[in-house]
Structures are given as C-alpha cells and as structure tokens.
Amino acid sequence: MKGKNFRLLHGKPLFSWILDTLLAVNEIDEVVINTDARHILAENGLVEGGRVRIRDRKPELCGDTVSMNLILADDVGAVQADSYLMTHTTNPMLRPETVRAALADYRAGVASGEADSLFTVNRIQTRFYREDASPVNHDPDNLIQTQDLEPWFEENSNLYIFSRDSFARTNARIGRKPRLFVMDKLESLDIDTPEDWALTEAVAAMRQNAAPAVA
Template identity: 80%
Template sequence: MKANSQRVKGKNFRPLHGKPLFRWILDTLLAVEEIDEVVINTDARHILAENGLVETDRVRIRDRQPELCGDTVSMNLILADDLAAVEADTYLMTHTTNPLLTPQTIRSALTQYQDGVAKGEADSLFTVNKIQTRFYRGDASPVNHDPDNLIQTQDLEPWYEENSNLYIFSRDSFAKTNARIGKQPLLHEMDKMEASDIDTPEDWDLAAALAGMRMAKEAAE
C-alpha cells in the first residue's frame, strides 16, 4: 500500500462512500475466517495510523524496504520480501484498489485452489474476467475472428483477462517462478461488476458508482 499514486493521487486513503479506500478490502479480508492474518506492506504506516489503523492480532503492518519503494518496482519483489518474513502454508494477495471484491469470491477461490492442489492439478490461482468480443490489431487486422464469417460473439472462443484482484499461491510455487503465478495456475472467473480495479480517475468514478449501487441494494434487502 503506497503513500503516493501516479494517476489518482492518494487513492489508497481517499474516502470512498464514507471510508478510506484501503478500509474496503481490509474489512473484506477480515470477514473471511479462513484468513489467519492480513499483512500490509506499506511505506505509509503514519497515514494508516492517522486513519485509525494499527496492528492487531490479525493485522500486521510491514514497513516497505527503501529499495522496494517507487512506482517501477515489481510486485513480485515485494512479495518475495514478505514471504521471507511471514511463514504460511498458503498466501493470498490482493490490492487496496479492489474495493468490491467480496468474501464469497475469496472463499470460492480458496476452495478451488485447495481442491486443485489436493488433486495435484494446480499450484496457484489468479482471478480473471471472461471476454468474448472481437479484437483487432492496430492495423485493423482481426485477432480472434473472421470478418467474412461473423458469428455471434457468445460463440467466439473466450479469452481471459488477468484482473489483478486476487492471487493464491504457496511458498513452493513462488520459488519455482519467482512470481505469484506458478507453473500450474488455475483461473478463477469473476463477476465483472465485482472485479473493479482502480488505476485511473475513470476507474475511481466507476468503482464509486458500483459501490453506491451495492450499498443501495443491501440497504433495501
């Protein structure tokens, strides 16, 4: 969790419907009983404290190493630092910028991952958006369809977009690739309304609108 952000200034601590953005995903993670500890890797411990967040029996705040600060540092290097300091059988990684991720999706992904590992069919998992639409290159040449034989988009081969919402892996799988995605990853398809990832001001506006819709629906139930 960085203090500064390039495209949406201070987004991790900016209020979203009455609470700072980081609080959305933190509250979600703490609502999942299967998660023993939430580790926050940050260069902004003081800002978290100003927002009322301190360490508890389930929340650990790790100060990001100076050499790992900055906008161009690979997240896999930050994860490697966390793995070296935090012992666990299973690691689950998400971002402050995924405010609409639900406990239900996290539990479902954990179950899929655990089943895949138990069967020897997987060593990691990441969430995706399923996309079935017509793609073109910059020169207007088709990528995944025949313009002379237009079929329904729902009949096109599905493509899967890594949506940066959730990654699950083990220490062993990380060691094989030095990355959060191992050699035998599972794809966990998410509802696009839930898979919001805030990178731009437009993303923020969309997430705020979707969060408002969710809150209104929950209030009416």
Template identity: 75%
Template structure:
C-alpha cells in the same frame, strides 16, 4: 499499500462511498475466518495510524524497505520480501485498489484452490475476466474472428483477462517462477462489476458508481 499514487493522488486512503479505500478490501479479508493474518506491506504506516488502523492479532503492518519503494518496483519483489519474513502455508495476495472484491468470492476461490492443490491439478490461482468480443490488431487485421463470417460474440472462443484482484500461491510455487503465478495456475472467473481495479480517475468513478449500486441493493435486501 503506497502512500503516493501516480494517477489518482492518495487513492489508497481517499474516501470511497463513505470509508477509506483501504478499508474496503481489509474488511473483506478480515471477514474470512480461514485467513489467520492480513499483512500490509506499506511505506505509509503513519497514514494508516491517522485513519485508525494499527497492528492487532490479525493485522500485521510491515514497513516497506527503502529499495522496494517506487512506482517501477515489481510487486513480485515485494512479495518475495514478505514470503521471506512471514512464513505461511498459503499466501493470498490482493490490492487496496480492489474495493468491490467480496469476502464470499475470496472464500470460494480459496476453497477451489485448495481442492485443486489436493487433486494435483494446480499450484496457484489468479482471477480473470471472461471476454468474448472481436479483437483487432493495430493494422486492423482481425485477431480472433473472421469478419466475413460474423458469428455471435457469445459463440466466439472466450479469452481471459488477468484482472489483478486476487492471487493464491505457496512459497514453493513462488520459488519456481519468482512470481505470484506458478507453473500450474488455475483461472478463477469473476463478475466484472466486482472486479473493478482502480488505476485511473475513470476507474475511481466506476468504483463509486458500483458501490452506490451495491449499497442500494443491500438496503432493499435488508428492508
């Protein structure tokens, strides 16, 4: 969790539909009993404190090393530092910028990952968006379809976009690739509205709209 952001200034602490952005994913993670500890790797401990967040029995705040601070530092290097200093059977990684990611989705993904590991069919998991549409290269040549045979898009071969919402892995799988995605990953498909990842002002506006829609839906359910 960085203090500064390039395209949306101070986004990690900026209020989104009534609460700071970082609280959205933190609340979802803390709602899952299977998660023993949430580790926040940050250069902004003071800003977290200003927003009422300090360490507790389930929240550990790690001050990011100086050599790991910067917009061009690979997240895998930060994860390697966390793994070296926080031993765990399973690591689950997400971002402050994934506010719509629900506790149920995280729990379901964790369950499917654990089942796949037990069956020997996967060593890691990452979330994706399923896409079925017509793609073209820059020279206008088709990538995944025949323009002279326009079949329905729902009948096209599905492609899967890594949506940066959730990664699950072990220290062992990480060691093999030096990355959060192991040698034998499984894809976990997400609802696109839930998979909002805030990188730009347009993403922020979309997250605000989705949060408003979900808030109205929750009020109808509880009414």
C-alpha cells in the same frame, strides 16, 4: 491518482474496503499490509493488532516501477504460511464470498495435483483487432455471434493464491500450473484512473441501495 489509497470511497478510506473483506474471511489467519505509509494508516485509525500485521516496505522496494513479485518475495521470506493470498487496496469491490470460493478452488486444485496457484480473471468474448485493423480472433467474412467466439481470459489483478513452493519455482505469484478463477466484471474493478474511481463509486452506491434494510 495521488493518495488514492486513503481517499474516501463512498464514505470510508479506500484501503478499508479490502481490509474489511479479508477480515470477514475466517480462513485467513493474518492480514499482512506491506506499506511505506504506516503513519498515514495510523492517522486513519489503522494500527497493528488482532489479525492485522503492518510491514514497513524497504526503501529499495518503494516506487511505481518496482515489481510486485519483489515485494512479495520480501513478504514470503518474512511471513511463514502454508498458503499466501495477495490482493490490492485498489480492488474494493471484491467480496468475502468470492475470496472463500477462490480459496476452495485453489485447495481443490492443489489436492488433485492439477494446480499449484490461482489467479482471478475476467472472461471476455468479443472481437479483437490489431492496431492496423486486422482481426485477431475472428473472421470478418464469416461473422458469428460474440457469445460463440473462443473465450479469452484477462488477468484482473484482484486475487492471487500461491504456496511458498510455487513462488520459489517461478519467483512469481503465478506458479507453473495456475488455475484461472473467473470473476464478475463489476466486482473485479481495479482503480487506476479517475474514470475507474467514478465507476467504482457508482457500483458501491448500487450495492448500498440493493442491500436489505436492517430493522
């Protein structure tokens, strides 16, 4: 979907959704936007100031095939912080309360020594098959209820939290001892295709209709 980051989603540019969410979380000291489209952000009313910093993406880091970990390495090298939280413009349904809960879970894991990083996942309990129709995680001759199957966890690309040290150990946003943070499926929507956009539009409308009226 060309230009999706600036396309209007339910009345406001896509990038504004996640930016508003992050700025609503007081624990986040600064929001760093790594982009090759500063001028388009400005055309949409977003410039540096307050808690927002815009970093121009280096030419060698532009393109759909560049690893996000390389972009993050550039940001980590330029931005000093105790902890880094990474998300995408394409995750507009992520809520501030989920970000706060993930931060608290990450800090608890670090304090206990049980974790050095965190990433969000979808919990899935369903029957999987290979392309040749052979079962992956169940026995067709001994069917059990799907809710009793071993849960599998899908990385949903919504949220990653890590430190400078954990990133240095793996050169990646996921450290050696990551903590999995389960999200609501409708909140974890990630927009890649027109179908994803249509579903996200529907969820955004549902949220608006469910919001309490303000007198």
